[in-house]
Amino acid sequence: MAIQVSGITKQFGTYRALDSVDLEVRSGELLALLGPSGSGKTTLLRIMAGLESPDAGSLQLNGEEALGLKPRDRQVGFVFQHYALFRHMTVFDNVAFGLKVRPRAQRLPSAEIKRRVMELLELVQLGHFAERYPAQLSGGQRQRVALARALAIEPKVLLLDEPFGALDAKVRKELRRWLRKLHDEIHITSVFVTHDQEEALELADRVVVMSQGRIEQIGSPAEVYDHPSSAFVYEFLGQVNRFDCTVEGGVARIGNGALSITTDETLRGSGIAYVRPHDLGVAPAAAGPGRVSGIHVVGPDARVEIELDGLSLEAEMDRERFTSLGMVVGDRCTVQIDRARVFTR
Amino acid sequence: MVAAASADVAFPTKGSAVTSILKKPSVLPGFGLTLGFTLSYLGILVLLPFGALIVKAGGLGWFGFWNAVLTPRVLAAFQVSFGLSLVAAAINAVFGFIVAWVLVRYQFPGKRLVDALVDLPFALPTAVAGIALSALYAPNGWVGKPLNELFGLKVAFTPLGIAIALTFVGLPFVVRTVQPILQELPPEEEEAAVSLGATRGQTFWQVVFPAVLPALVTGFALSFARGVGEYGSVIFIAGNMPGLTEILPLLIVIKLEQYDYAGAAAVGTSMLLVSFVMLLILNILQHWMRSRHAR
Numbered sequence: 016m017a018i019q020v021s022g023i024t025k026q027f028g029t030y031r032a033l034d035s036v037d038l039e040v041r042s043g044e045l046l047a048l049l050g051p052s053g054s055g056k057t058t059l060l061r062i063m064a065g066l067e068s069p070d071a072g073s074l075q076l077n078g079e080e081a082l083g084l085k086p087r088d089r090q091v092g093f094v095f096q097h098y099a100l101f102r103h104m105t106v107f108d109n110v111a112f113g114l115k116v117r118p119r120a121q122r123l124p125s126a127e128i129k130r131r132v133m134e135l136l137e138l139v140q141l142g143h144f145a146e147r148y149p150a151q152l153s154g155g156q157r158q159r160v161a162l163a164r165a166l167a168i169e170p171k172v173l174l175l176d177e178p179f180g181a182l183d184a185k186v187r188k189e190l191r192r193w194l195r196k197l198h199d200e201i202h203i204t205s206v207f208v209t210h211d212q213e214e215a216l217e218l219a220d221r222v223v224v225m226s227q228g229r230i231e232q233i234g235s236p237a238e239v240y241d242h243p244s245s246a247f248v249y250e251f252l253g254q255v256n257r258f259d260c261t262v263e264g265g266v267a268r269i270g271n272g273a274l275s276i277t278t279d280e281t282l283r284g285s286g287i288a289y290v291r292p293h294d295l296g297v298a299p300a301a302a303g304p305g306r307v308s309g310i311h312v313v314g315p316d317a318r319v320e321i322e323l324d325g326l327s328l329e330a331e332m333d334r335e336r337f338t339s340l341g342m343v344v345g346d347r348c349t350v351q352i353d354r355a356r357v358f359t360r
Numbered sequence: 361m362v363a364a365a366s367a368d369v370a371f372p373t374k375g376s377a378v379t380s381i382l383k384k385p386s387v388l389p390g391f392g393l394t395l396g397f398t399l400s401y402l403g404i405l406v407l408l409p410f411g412a413l414i415v416k417a418g419g420l421g422w423f424g425f426w427n428a429v430l431t432p433r434v435l436a437a438f439q440v441s442f443g444l445s446l447v448a449a450a451i452n453a454v455f456g457f458i459v460a461w462v463l464v465r466y467q468f469p470g471k472r473l474v475d476a477l478v479d480l481p482f483a484l485p486t487a488v489a490g491i492a493l494s495a496l497y498a499p500n501g502w503v504g505k506p507l508n509e510l511f512g513l514k515v516a517f518t519p520l521g522i523a524i525a526l527t528f529v530g531l532p533f534v535v536r537t538v539q540p541i542l543q544e545l546p547p548e549e550e551e552a553a554v555s556l557g558a559t560r561g562q563t564f565w566q567v568v569f570p571a572v573l574p575a576l577v578t579g580f581a582l583s584f585a586r587g588v589g590e591y592g593s594v595i596f597i598a599g600n601m602p603g604l605t606e607i608l609p610l611l612i613v614i615k616l617e618q619y620d621y622a623g624a625a626a627v628g629t630s631m632l633l634v635s636f637v638m639l640l641i642l643n644i645l646q647h648w649m650r651s652r653h654a655r
Contacts, residue, residue, distance in 0.1 A: 064555055065555070066551050066554075066555065085554075086551075086554045086555045087554060087555065087556070087557040087558065087559075091555060092555070093551070093552065093555040095548045095551070095552060097546070097548060099546065099548035099549050099551070099552040100549075100552075101549060101552075101553075101566075101567055102549075102571065103570040103571060112553070112556055112558070112566070113556035113557050113558075116553075116556065116557055116558040116559070116562045116566070117557060161552075164552075164556065165555075165556075167556075168556055168557055
């Protein structure tokens with residue numbers, strides 16, 4: 016089911032959480048709403064679910080106006096950051112809840128409900144935990160129960176609010192892969208909110224980057240990472256070196272001119288240059304302008320901190336290349352910019 | 361000494377297995393000291409008077425005790441005291457819950473004033489409450505008169521009057537135990553229920569109410585216990601007719617005034633026993649409910 020968001024605006028007191036947002040969620044895709052806290056991403060998700068109502072704008076689910084619909088009539092599954100499982104119910108009863116509260120005429124026979132719930136628990140790999148209470152499960156297991164509970168009502172759309180936010184790093188990664196696999200199997204239109212760019216880039220078909228109640232950019236993970244449309248997106252997605260620069264005649268000069276970048280002829284004036292750490296080439300040179308001030312080798316990657324003309328830079332390369340360079344802290348080096356992006360003010 | 365020393369090491373030896381149950385290594389110091397204090401404090405403050413009461417009642421002997429307790433007048437008073445306390449606690453459980461719900465869930469002008477008003481029955485001397493209530497509900501009072509004339513309903517000097525007085529003194533217990541639990545209830549659980557298709561009624565009865573139930577039972581138990589022991593507010597409105605509107609505490613006072621100390625102690629002891637058993641049952645019930653969904 017496709018979702019069409021047009022001109023949605025929401026104000027909390029004097030704070031504008033969403034400022035005339037337009038967005039189309041395509042049928043069957045997995046879409047990430049990515050942004051820092053306060054960017055309005057959760058508010059947008061809650062408006063789609065009907066847990067919040069906007070001040071202006073319209074929302075269409077499958078071409079039908081949905082703002083007048085109550086949450087329970089929208090056929091939307093919602094997964095909360097802190098699971099929101101019913102504490103006094105077993106795992107089984109939690110998952111069965113949405114099926115048991117249906118009006119009598121639409122309710123499935125209890126044997127059928129039982130079959131469906133067990134099927135879902137098998138799907139989330141928790142078949143043996145049906146009789147447990149949420150308090151007896153780990154965070155990752157609880158979130159899987161929450162997911163099974165949301166899927167039980169056979170929603171047309173699945174909305175997930177920071178679904179991995181409360182989990183530790185390892186479980187988060189496992190659950191992320193698992194969710195991607197699940198989505199590839201059942202192809203339910205899904206929207207998830209996250210502030211973790213790695214999560215958004217790895218998991219989503221398309222990423223929506225939000226800031227201060229507006230959408231900054233929409234695109235595939237590769238598009239938004241390789242071609243950020245604004246300074247905000249550049250800074251928010253991944254590690255980046257940020258320099259003040261002056262642009263003139265197709266050249267951006269950084270600092271006192273120690274580094275320069277060729278740019279578009281039309282740009283002029285003062286601006287900001289962004290360089291990803293892996294787009295920074297470093298080579299040892301006895302009389303080089305830079306000095307290695309720090310080295311961090313983490314797993315397969317090496318990060319090298321360099322001081323150059325009063326600037327501090329960060330370069331990243333794979334470990335093998337770093338070893339072949341044979342640099343230590345204090346060495347002189349040259350720095351070369353392979354790729355950069357300049358935004359003028 | 362061996363046990364005390366071995367409890368401090370990381371791998372307790374076999375000999376310390378028994379003591380380690382009582383003395384586990386803990387980051388909180390002073391377990392021995394505070395437990396000792398707690399036990400002696402409760403002993404002096406609570407158990408000592410109870411013990412004295414039971415010893416005094418024991419002076420009557422087994423048959424003397426039951427002769428003093430199993431009289432029609434005492435049994436009727438039992439019925440009045442415990443029956444009406446249960447009724448009052450039940451009324452408080454329903455309406456106290458509603459008061460707590462309104463105070464937690466809604467914003468309205470004068471909310472703080474209403475909140476403060478709830479505690480008034482705690483602060484007011486019970487005798488004052490009793491006099492005020494009986495003046496109000498007496499056949500010529502502001503409320504008693506129209507009730508009597510329009511519906512022929514007598515409140516003061518009937519069991520109904522006692523129930524009203526007990527409801528009055530017990531209200532804060534329910535409100536104050538339910539309020540914090542309602543406050544801490546995560547709104548996400550209700551939102552989850554709604555998004556799963558539950559109606560408002562289903563959300564309330566299947567999600568909110570079970571979460572609040574243990575606190576509600578506590579409030580009910582406290583209100584009930586208070587009702588059983590209540591004296592001041594009841595005696596003015598009760599009329600105190602033996603066998604009809606005579607409560608147990610009053611009966612004890614009457615026995616004391618007649619210098620029947622052992623008889624008073626016997627009634628007191630039996631009252632203590634019944635109360636203890638009832639509160640124990642409520643406590644077990646509550647423990648069972650809580651253990652099912654402890655976080």
